[in-house]
Amino acid sequence: MIKYTVKRLLQTLIVLFGVSLVTFVMLNIAPGDPVGVMLAKRADQETIDRVRHEMGLDKPYTEQFIEFIRGAVVGDFGDSYFQHKPVSEILAGAFRITASLGVWVMLFSIVLGLLFGISAAVLHGRIGDKIIILISTLGMVMPSFWIAIILQIVLGVKFKLLPISGLQSMSSYILPTISLGLIYAASIARLCRTNMLDALNQDYVRTARAKGVSEFKIVMQHGLKNAAIPIITYIGILIKSILGGSVLVETVFSIPGLGKTMVDAITQRDIRLIQGCTIYIAVVFVVANLTIDLLYGLLDPRIRVTQEG
Amino acid sequence: MGLLKRKNDVYSALIEGAEGVAYTSFYHDAMRRLKKDKIAMVCLFVVAALIIIAIFAPFIAPYEEDYMDVGNELARPSSEHLLGTDEFGRDILSRIIFGSRVSLMVGVVAEAIAVFIGLVVGAIAGYYGGKVDAVLSRIIEIFASFPHILFAIVVMFVLGTGIMNVFIAIGVVGWTGLARVIRSQIMQLKQKEYVEAARASGGRNMQIIFRHLIPNCLSTIIVVATMNIPSDIMYEASLSFLGLGVQPPQASWGSMISEARKFIRQYPEYSVFPGIALIVTVLAFNLLGDALRDALDPRLKNL
Numbered sequence: 001m002i003k004y005t006v007k008r009l010l011q012t013l014i015v016l017f018g019v020s021l022v023t024f025v026m027l028n029i030a031p032g033d034p035v036g037v038m039l040a041k042r043a044d045q046e047t048i049d050r051v052r053h054e055m056g057l058d059k060p061y062t063e064q065f066i067e068f069i070r071g072a073v074v075g076d077f078g079d080s081y082f083q084h085k086p087v088s089e090i091l092a093g094a095f096r097i098t099a100s101l102g103v104w105v106m107l108f109s110i111v112l113g114l115l116f117g118i119s120a121a122v123l124h125g126r127i128g129d130k131i132i133i134l135i136s137t138l139g140m141v142m143p144s145f146w147i148a149i150i151l152q153i154v155l156g157v158k159f160k161l162l163p164i165s166g167l168q169s170m171s172s173y174i175l176p177t178i179s180l181g182l183i184y185a186a187s188i189a190r191l192c193r194t195n196m197l198d199a200l201n202q203d204y205v206r207t208a209r210a211k212g213v214s215e216f217k218i219v220m221q222h223g224l225k226n227a228a229i230p231i232i233t234y235i236g237i238l239i240k241s242i243l244g245g246s247v248l249v250e251t252v253f254s255i256p257g258l259g260k261t262m263v264d265a266i267t268q269r270d271i272r273l274i275q276g277c278t279i280y281i282a283v284v285f286v287v288a289n290l291t292i293d294l295l296y297g298l299l300d301p302r303i304r305v306t307q308e309g
Numbered sequence: 310m311g312l313l314k315r316k317n318d319v320y321s322a323l324i325e326g327a328e329g330v331a332y333t334s335f336y337h338d339a340m341r342r343l344k345k346d347k348i349a350m351v352c353l354f355v356v357a358a359l360i361i362i363a364i365f366a367p368f369i370a371p372y373e374e375d376y377m378d379v380g381n382e383l384a385r386p387s388s389e390h391l392l393g394t395d396e397f398g399r400d401i402l403s404r405i406i407f408g409s410r411v412s413l414m415v416g417v418v419a420e421a422i423a424v425f426i427g428l429v430v431g432a433i434a435g436y437y438g439g440k441v442d443a444v445l446s447r448i449i450e451i452f453a454s455f456p457h458i459l460f461a462i463v464v465m466f467v468l469g470t471g472i473m474n475v476f477i478a479i480g481v482v483g484w485t486g487l488a489r490v491i492r493s494q495i496m497q498l499k500q501k502e503y504v505e506a507a508r509a510s511g512g513r514n515m516q517i518i519f520r521h522l523i524p525n526c527l528s529t530i531i532v533v534a535t536m537n538i539p540s541d542i543m544y545e546a547s548l549s550f551l552g553l554g555v556q557p558p559q560a561s562w563g564s565m566i567s568e569a570r571k572f573i574r575q576y577p578e579y580s581v582f583p584g585i586a587l588i589v590t591v592l593a594f595n596l597l598g599d600a601l602r603d604a605l606d607p608r609l610k611n612l
Contacts, residue, residue, distance in 0.1 A: 015450050015451050015454055018447065018450075018451035019455070022451060022452075026463060026464070027463070027466075027467065029467065137595075137596075138592070140595070141539065141588050141591040142584075142588055143543060143546060143547070143550075143566075143584065143587060143588075145547065145566065146566055146580070146584035146587070146588075149566065149569070149570055149573060149580045149584075150580070150581070150584070152573060153573050153577040153580070157573055157574055157577065240456050241456065243456045243459070244456030244457060244459050245458075247458055247459060247462065247547075247551070248551070252570070263462070266463075266553070267552075269466075274463065278455065278459065278463055281455070281456065281459060282455055285454060285455075285456065
């Protein structure tokens with residue numbers, strides 16, 4: 001296990017370094033001088049040169065990159081060009097908002113997904129099962145930003161039940177959670193249904209039935225338990241998808257989370273903020289992946305062995 | 310595909326003639342299975358219809374893409390404008406019809422770029438193994454470490470907006486999945502006897518990869534590419550929705566939804582229509598991809 005852990009940690013470090021390199025290279029070949037954008041057309045060449053020097057932008061790229069990595073290791077991404085605040089401070093605030101949205105989305109999609117998935121498996125082949133399959137198939141292809149707008153129209157504008165933008169109270173989270181969570185709930189429902197059906201067709205379930213174990217116990221103990229591993233794997237994917245999906249949903253609902261910060265930074269060409277955002281999100285994702293992998297290694301020795309070789 | 314099928318026809322005719330046994334090739338078998346799948350046939354029909362609509366958009370659409378019916382802005386559906394008009398008085402139905410071009414082109418061009426990168430990286434990693442594989446696998450992992458849409462946004466920022474750049478951004482983002490599958494398939498295939506035979510008869514590495522190994526992955530490539538198309542279409546819509554993709558006046562379903570967002574009070578139905586077009590397209594490709602997978606390569610089910 002120690003060998004496996006060390007190997008995965010090393011791989012993660014390499015990946016994170018690569019992510020930083022890719023981000024840095026991409027953003028520094030982007031056309032448009034950030035200082036020129038920042039000072040608009042007011043400044044003359046002398047001022048631009050002075051500001052470039054103050055910000056260290058006249059140094060060679062290799063030196064800038066080393067400085068950037070040195071800062072990134074301790075979580076310092078420099079100051080934002082426009083907000084005149086440290087990028088790390090902006091990101092920490094935005095991350096809290098996206099994280100709480102993410103937690104709501106996960107709770108919503110897991111509860112709804114399991115509920116529908118278990119019902120479909122129990123009702124296998126009957127009309128209820130077919131309706132759930134139909135709904136979840138549709139749910140998987142509806143774009144979150146479109147659901148968001150439809151919810152805004154119906155619940156916000158028509159019936160004036162819920163706030164349609166901003167983040168004033170807890171109820172502001174309801175619509176974003178539903179619009180982002182539906183697609184994941186649909187995926188979880190399908191995943192849960194397929195895996196539970198696989199399990200419920202096994203011989204040991206027939207034996208349990210023959211022994212007279214109650215149907216409820218069979219569904220929960222044999223069915224759900226076997227569906228658990230694929231669902232846990234899916235949660236890893238879920239974290240990545242929520243981070244990506246937040247970009248769209250936060251924009252629609254004007255929620256100042258990581259996604260909206262990123263989109264705003266792009267429109268303002270605030271390169272330091274974009275850099276910080278990208279790496280922040282990649283780190284969150286990579287660390288989540290690592291944790292899941294290590295948990296697996298702990299739970300299932302087979303994975304550990306095949307990956308060590 | 311066409312060539313392959315004809316070749317198989319010749320082969321099966323030869324064999325049937327010689328032995329009088331019905332011979333079905335792998336692709337024939339797959340096609341037969343696909344034809345039995347009713348949902349797949351409906352989806353195939355929808356996709357074909359979409360392709361026809363996209364190609365013949367100027368003849369099908371009642372108005373030009375950017376014709377403005379001045380004085381008739383944000384009109385409700387009527388016999389004149391079946392789905393109403395947008396804030397400039399442009400016919401929404403016509404713009405949805407023209408928007409299908411962008412979506413389908415993204416599905417084809419962006420996916421072609423992704424397949425090319427994924428195939429080359431995956432094949433080389435799988436064939437050479439060892440250190441080459443270790444390096445390439447890390448590169449795959451690095452590119453898979455960003456949420457796709459986020460990565461696409463950064464690429465769009467670097468390249469600037471416009472439809473060509475949308476293709477590149479989505480292609481550069483979406484190749485890692487295929488690369489992984491191809492890598493593991495080639496790792497298995499390279500142990501086969503015919504590869505050994507090719508090597509013994511003096512085949513060079515590149516020849517073996519491109520003449521023997523990649524053609525044997527063809528069904529996998531078809532399945533993975535078809536299954537990626539709906540998400541490519543969705544990424545384009547998302548980028549255009551954020552204002553980073555296709556630029557006005559060119560119509561794209563994503564940017565139409567984004568424009569409609571400003572008018573949810575005056576004309577709420579406006580945002581509904583392009584969304585439905587997007588959903589139908591994505592759904593058709595999704596189900597078709599599932600059916601192709603079941604027909605061609607059921608092993609990819611856990612993907």
